Amino acid sequence: MITNTTTIRLEIEKGIRQKGHSLSSFGKLAGINRGIISGILNGNPPKSISIRQLDLMAEALGHPEGWMYEYYVDECFINEKADWRRIKAFLLRCTEIGRYDCIQAVLDRLMEDLSNTVSVFGLAEELYEEGKVKESLPFYECVIENEKHQHSERLAIAHYRVFRASIGENTEETFRAAVRFEPFRDRLPENFMLDGLFYLANIYYLLQNWDTVERYAEELSNLVTMVYNIESKKIDNDNCYLPIKTERPLVFYYGQSSLIKGVALEHKGHYEEAKKYILQYMDLSWFKGLDEDGEKEVHKLTYFATANMYLMDVMMGNITVLPQYIGFLENHPEEILPAISNILKAANEYEFDIDEILSKFANVIKNDFVYSKSQSKISLTSRYINLHYQLAIYNLRKQSNNEGISNLIESLKLSIKIYNKNKILDIIALMQQIKSIATSEQLAEYENLLKGVGSDEKINNFVHSFFRSN
Known part of the structure; x- marks a missing residue:
């Protein structure tokens, strides 16, 4: 009966013959002792192959990285018993070259005995601590899917790690990650819980x-x-x-x-x-x-x-502090963007003029990315969304209609980019009220943007009502 482990050996033997090597000459080429190769190919039972040895032989035979990996899974389970040392070495190698199919195959076999979640979690933590966050995720997901004890600290940490790694540029995806993590936050160790609550608060701030x-x-x-x-x-x-x-x-x-x-x-x-x-x-x-x-x-x-x-x-509404506030901002340019958005919001509510302030900081606002390198992209984009939205209201209030609608369209572009559903709805609702003063070019650009807002039912209802009323 030919098994996956015998297939590997048959392929190695075939390659050695085709290259015209003896075991001795092949051993020198691969950098492996002749006796070890003989034990692997001819032993009874055959000697196990380490993943390092398989890689060396694959290179000597002219095969690419990952050769025979799909067959190597069985090599990790001698007599159906998990050899963790061999498994760990194989899994680490698979993370290096992106063979997630093989990782999943090994994890499926390991989870036939759920006590192996302890070892899988340990490997995930090792990768995470080394900064290999993406590589650690399949192992954390395995723990999440298979941990027997639903109140275990290990399960909570796995959820926390996946949550932190899922915080990205798409607010909808980030929100889903938050919802998935939330029930496990109070099962974390206190040092992790502090950050978990901090990031949850910030995600809902963006929403x-x-x-x-x-x-x-x-x-x-x-x-x-x-x-x-x-x-x-x-x-x-x-x-x-x-x-x-x-x-x-x-x-x-x-x-x-x-x-x-x-x-x-x-x-x-x-x-x-x-x-x-x-x-x-x-x-x-x-x-x-x-x-x-x-x-x-x-x-x-x-x-x-x-x-x-x-x-x-x-x-x-206390605008007497504006000169002091502006003086503060001049000394702290990194605060200008969020400050201007809020000053605009107050100006719109209390109907006071800030043209001079906007003119003063025009260049800084335009180049604010220079001052925000430490910020996440989603946070910075959200600030620009709010800035353009408030600018739209301000300009429309001052009868600068063309500029105001351009600001609103820019806010929509950025909202779609990170899929900020709440702001998309706000912008569509406002645009419904003012579309009669938009130019044909602005309407065409706006309508084109609406086609890319996704499949959310509430947004689509707004979109369809806009097109029906045109």
């Missing part, structure tokens, strides 16, 4: 779901306060204090919980209440256990609080 942003800010606040109280006691009582291992300094999460809560309240129009939360992160120099990185975070938070306090005054 403009302010109630959910507020909820996750509160969860983050409760968690980080509890962790800080424990850490604070350790600092007071332990001369050899070692801080909890977190991705960022603990003070970052402490400050961000108040910052995010304040932002959510701001977007809900609760400006006075938002100010109370701004004061909570205005000065965190009292925070225990600050190292150099922690001190930097305290400085950043003070800077954000200063900017946001100016912003709250403007959003409440």
Whole structure:
């Protein structure tokens, strides 16, 4: 009976004959001892082949990388028993050359015994810690699909790793990743949970779901306060204090919980209440256990609080602070883009003129990518979406119709790019009201963009109503 393992050996023997080699000359060419090759081909039972040996022989025979890998899966299961050392070496090699078909075949065999999820999880963590995030994902997905204990920390971490890796440029896909991860957030170790809540809050910020942003800010606040109280006691009582291992300094999460809560309240129009939360992160120099990185975070938070306090005054219609706010922005150009969007929002609400401000920062706004290299693309794109949307309203209010509609179309382009469904709906609703003042070229461009908005039922209903009314 010819099996996959005998097929590999038959192909090696055939290749050796065709090349006219003896075992000795082939061994020298491949860099493998003649006795080992003989044991592999002629032993009774045959000696197992390591993946390294198979690669060396494939190269000596002139075959490409990954030769016979689909047959090698059986080599990992001697007498149907998993040889983890051999399996791990094979899986790592498959990740290097992208043979995910072989990875899946091995994982399917391994999951015949669900206790192997422990080893698979360990391999996933090893790859992740080495920065091989994409390569680790099939192994985390395997754990997610096969972990028996639904409340295990291992399963929660696997969900968390996949969630973090899924945060990308498409808001709809990122949202799906968030929904999948959410039920497992409170099963994580505290150091992972801090980041999990922080990223969940930021995703719902991009989706403009302010109630959910507020909820996750509160969860983050409760968690980080509890962790800080424990850490604070350790600092007071332990001369050899070692801080909890977190991705960022603990003070970052402490400050961000108040910052995010304040932002959510701001977007809900609760400006006075938002100010109370701004004061909570205005000065965190009292925070225990600050190292150099922690001190930097305290400085950043003070800077954000200063900017946001100016912003709250403007959003409440107090335009007397605008000169001070503008002076602050001139010294902190990285804040200009989000600030201008919010100043525009206030100008639109309270109907005041900011032409001079827009003119002052025209070049900086246009080239803001220079100041935003550390930002995610989705976050930066969202800022430009809001900027052009508010500019559209501002220009339309000032009867600059052509410019306003151009701004609205630009906002739509960017919203479609990252599939920000909520903003697409806002733009379509506004365009329905003003389409009579659009030029034929603008309408043609707009209609062409609408054809690429996807298959969402609510959006499509808006789109169809637009075309029916034309």
